Amino acid sequence: MLLQAAREKGNLAKIRRATVGGDTGQGGSMTGLRYESPPTLDAAVALLNNAKGLARVLAGGTDVIVQMETDLIEPELLVDIKKIPGLRTIVAENGGFRIGATVSGMEMVEHAALCATWPGVIDGVKLIGSIQVKGRATIAGNLCNGSPAADSVPPLAAAGAVARVIGPQGTREIAVAKIPAGPGKTHLGKGEIVESIFLPARAKHSGDAYERFTPRTEMDIAVVGVAVNLTLDTSGVVISARVVLGAVAPTILEPADCAKAIVGTRLEEAALEQLAAAASAACRPIDDKRGTREFRVTVAGVLARRVAQKAYDRARHIA
Amino acid sequence: MSRKHHITLQVNGDEHEFLCEPQQTLLDVIRDELMLTGTKEGCATGDCGACSVMLDGRLVCSCLVLAVEAEGTSVETIEGMASGDRLHPLQRNFLELNGLQCGICTPGILIAARALLEKNPNPTETEARYWLAGNLCRCTGYDKVIRSVLAAAAEMRGA
Numbered sequence: 491m492l493l494q495a496a497r498e499k500g501n502l503a504k505i506r507r508a509t510v511g512g513d514t515g516q517g518g519s520m521t522g523l524r525y526e527s528p529p530t531l532d533a534a535v536a537l538l539n540n541a542k543g544l545a546r547v548l549a550g551g552t553d554v555i556v557q558m559e560t561d562l563i564e565p566e567l568l569v570d571i572k573k574i575p576g577l578r579t580i581v582a583e584n585g586g587f588r589i590g591a592t593v594s595g596m597e598m599v600e601h602a603a604l605c606a607t608w609p610g611v612i613d614g615v616k617l618i619g620s621i622q623v624k625g626r627a628t629i630a631g632n633l634c635n636g637s638p639a640a641d642s643v644p645p646l647a648a649a650g651a652v653a654r655v656i657g658p659q660g661t662r663e664i665a666v667a668k669i670p671a672g673p674g675k676t677h678l679g680k681g682e683i684v685e686s687i688f689l690p691a692r693a694k695h696s697g698d699a700y701e702r703f704t705p706r707t708e709m710d711i712a713v714v715g716v717a718v719n720l721t722l723d724t725s726g727v728v729i730s731a732r733v734v735l736g737a738v739a740p741t742i743l744e745p746a747d748c749a750k751a752i753v754g755t756r757l758e759e760a761a762l763e764q765l766a767a768a769a770s771a772a773c774r775p776i777d778d779k780r781g782t783r784e785f786r787v788t789v790a791g792v793l794a795r796r797v798a799q800k801a802y803d804r805a806r807h808i809a
Numbered sequence: 810m811s812r813k814h815h816i817t818l819q820v821n822g823d824e825h826e827f828l829c830e831p832q833q834t835l836l837d838v839i840r841d842e843l844m845l846t847g848t849k850e851g852c853a854t855g856d857c858g859a860c861s862v863m864l865d866g867r868l869v870c871s872c873l874v875l876a877v878e879a880e881g882t883s884v885e886t887i888e889g890m891a892s893g894d895r896l897h898p899l900q901r902n903f904l905e906l907n908g909l910q911c912g913i914c915t916p917g918i919l920i921a922a923r924a925l926l927e928k929n930p931n932p933t934e935t936e937a938r939y940w941l942a943g944n945l946c947r948c949t950g951y952d953k954v955i956r957s958v959l960a961a962a963a964e965m966r967g968a
C-alpha cells in the first residue's frame with residue numbers, strides 16, 4: 491500500500507512542483523488554493539461559511555496535507571486555526587479537562603494530570619502515528635476527519651467527551667460520540683468548527699483503556715479498536731461502563747449489550763465471555779487485505795475482554 | 810492564481826525570507842528555496858520520517874507542514890547539527906558503528922534521535938525503537954541504527 495501510494499505520489503509531487511514553478515495548465519485548481527489564518531474563531535467560521543468551493547479547517551494537517559498530496563481532495567480554501575489565541579491549551583475545568591482544538595497529541599501525552607486521569611484516552615492518542623505525526627496531529631482533527639479507524643475517537647466517546655462547536659448559528663455542545671457520520675463524514679454543518687473537547691471529571695474508582703489490533707505494532711491502521719471506561723463501587727463491582735468499538739463499522743459503535751455484560755460483575759470469566767460475545771455480535775466490519783470479516787469479528791471479542799480487564803485494573807489502582 | 814505569501818523564519822539560527830505558494834510544504838522550501846538538501850523526501854505523506862526537522866522545538870515531518878504555516882517559527886535541520894567541523898556525538902557514532910548505508914534516512918533519524926536524547930538521556934532499547942518507529946530505513950535493518958543511538962547516548966551521559 492505504501493509503495494503504491496509512493497509511486498502515485500511521485501507524479502503528484504512533480505505536478506505540484508511544476509505548478510509551483512510557474513508552469514501553467516498542470517495541477518488544475520491546486521493553483522487556486524487560498525490559505526487564511528484568521529485571528530479569531532468567528533472570522534474562521536465566516537471564511538468557511540462563505541467559501542464557494544471545497545474548504546477545510548487546517549489544524550495539524552496530518553490528514554489534510556496527505557489528502558491534498560495524494561489528490562484525494564483539492565480544496566479551494568484552507569483555514570488555519572493555529573493562530574487563533576486560546577485554542578492551544580489544556581485547562582482544568584470542573585474536575586475535568588478542556589482540550590483546545592489546536593493542542594497536539596504530544597502536548598496531551600506530556601500532560602501528567604491528564605494522563606493520570608484519562609489513561610485510556612492517552613492510550614488512543616499515543617497510537618496516532620509516529621512521534622513526528624503526534625507533534626502536529628490534534629484529537630479534534632482525528633475526530634473531524636471521520637475515519638472509522640481513528641484511534642482517539644473510541645476512548646473519547648467512552649469517556650463521555652463533549653465537543654464545543656462554534657458555527658454560523660452560534661455555539662453548541664455535542665457528545666463526541668454523536669459526531670462521526672460514516673467514513674469521511676461528520677454531523678458538523680457548514681462553517682462549524684470544534685473549538686475544544688471536554689473530558690469530564692471522574693467518579694472515584696474509575697478507569698479507562700483503549701487497545702487496537704494492527705498487523706504492525708506501530709505506524710499502522712486499526713483493524714479493530716476497543717475502548718472501555720468503567721466505574722467500580724468500593725467492593726470492586728462494576729457500577730457503570732461504556733464500551734466503544736472502532737474500525738468494525740462505518741462509525742464507532744457502542745453496543746448496549748457490551749456494557750450490560752459487565753455491569754454488576756467483577757469481570758468474572760462468565761461476564762468477560764458475555765462481553766466478548768456481545769462485542770463480536772455487534773461488529774459490521776469490512777472484509778479487506780488487512781483483516782477478513784471473520785477475523786475482525788473474533789478479534790473484537792478478544793480485545794473487548796482484554797481492554798475491559800485493563801480498565802478494571804486501572805480503576806482499582808486509581809483512588 | 811493564488812497569492813504568494815511572504816514568509817520569514819529562522820533556520821538553524823539564521824533568519825530567512827522567501828515567497829511561497831500555499832501548497833508548498835516546508836520540506837519543499839527547505840530543499841528547493843533554501844537549498845538545504847540534507848533533509849530528505851522519502852514519501853511526502855508522513856510515513857517515512859526522512860523529512861524530520863524540529864519546528865519550534867517539536868519533532869515533525871516537514872512534508873506535513875505547509876511553508877505558510879512556518880511563518881515566524883524556528884526550524885532546525887540536519888545542517889545545524891555539527892558545530893563547524895565537530896560532529897555531534899550521534900553523527901560520530903553513526904559513522905563509527907555503521908548506523909547508515911545509503912544514508913537517505915539518516916538525517917531524519919539523527920534529528921529524531923537528538924530529540925529523544927534531549928528528553929530522555931538514558932533510553933532503553935525499546936524506548937529508542939518506539940521513538941524512532943516513524944523513521945523508516947530500507948537498508949540497515951535498524952539494529953545498527955539503534956546501537957549507534959544508544960552508544961551516543963552513553964557517551965553524552967559520560968558513561
Ligand SMILES: Cc1cc2nc3c(=O)[nH]c(=O)nc-3n(C[C@@H](O)[C@@H](O)[C@H](O)COP(=O)(O)OP(=O)(O)OC[C@H]3O[C@@H](n4cnc5c(N)ncnc54)[C@H](O)[C@@H]3O)c2cc1C
Pocket residue numbers: 546547548549550551552553554555556591617618619620623626627628629630631632633634635639640641642682683684685709710711712854855856
Ligand atoms: C503517517 C501517519 C500515520 C497515522 N497513523 C494514525 C493512526 O495510527 N491512528 C489514527 O487514528 N490516526 C493516524 N493518522 C491520522 C492522524 O494523524 C489524523 O487523523 C490526525 O489526528 C488529524 O488531526 P490534524 O490536527 O492533523 O487534522 P487536520 O489534518 O488538520 O484535519 C483533519 C480533518 O478534520 C478537519 N478539522 C480539523 N480540526 C478541526 C476542527 N477543530 N473543527 C472542525 N474540523 C476540523 C479538517 O478540515 C480535516 O477535514 C496518521 C497520519 C499519518 C500522516
Ligand code: FES
Pocket residue numbers: 849850851852853854855856857858859860861870871872873
Ligand atoms: S517525506 Fe515526510 S515523512 Fe516521508
Ligand code: FES
Pocket residue numbers: 909910911912913914915945946947948949
Ligand atoms: S540507510 Fe538506506 S534507508 Fe536507511
